[in-house]
């Protein structure tokens with residue numbers, strides 16, 4: 001009902017949010033990462049606190065300030081993010097995974113700075129554990145688990161596939177091919193897919209405003 005959808009009261013709720021990129025070390029001075037400013041996850045954390053929730057934010061490296069009232073856990077790589085999420089999961093009513101987790105890490109981290117020699121260099125990569133897939137093995141039915149899907153093509157098909165394989169309650173689909181929307185900018189445009197098959201397309205909004213709309217949608221249905 002649309003009236004209920006306009007109301008947001010998160011008091012008494014424990015909300016866990018991940019944000020930012022992860023950094024996977026290559027050697028002591030280099031790393032692999034993804035584009036991610038952390039703005040969407042931090043905006044979700046700020047909004048959740050404002051509407052009364054108790055919020056833990058697990059963040060990869062970003063240039064953003066700690067939102068006040070948030071319990072901030074800083075991590076660097078995907079393994080540390082996985083460990084922190086599993087540690088905090090049982091105490092959470094709602095998990096929102098806005099982080100851009102690196103899919104692969106260098107198989108070996110070089111102990112010393114890699115010196116340049118040949119014209120080409122190969123670094124072997126190893127797949128990182130999928131955090132949401134691990135979460136779905138440990139979650140309870142009462143918990144609400146929300147993922148993000150950043151896609152450059154076939155937005156809804158790819159997002160709905162992730163909703164199913166990761167056993168999520170919602171996935172927030174984000175078309176990164178649209179200009180001035182998505183990574184490293186203040187605005188974003190998303191479609192929220194519910195596991196019941198329904199979708200809600202939101203207009204392009206400032207991430208701070210979008211955060212409130214996302215929280216309404218995933219807590220009121």
Ligand code: CTP
Nearest residue numbers: 097098099101128129130131132147148149150
């Ligand atoms: N995710 C995760 N653990 C990973 C990789 C991704 O939990 N090791 C989460 C992200 O935080 C996001 C969701 O899975 O909420 C979808 O991430 P995305 O990169 O779009 O999907 P992938 O499953 O990694 O598939 P691909 O990158 O091949 O599209």
Ligand code: CA
Nearest residue numbers: 100101102103
């Ligand atoms: Ca990925």
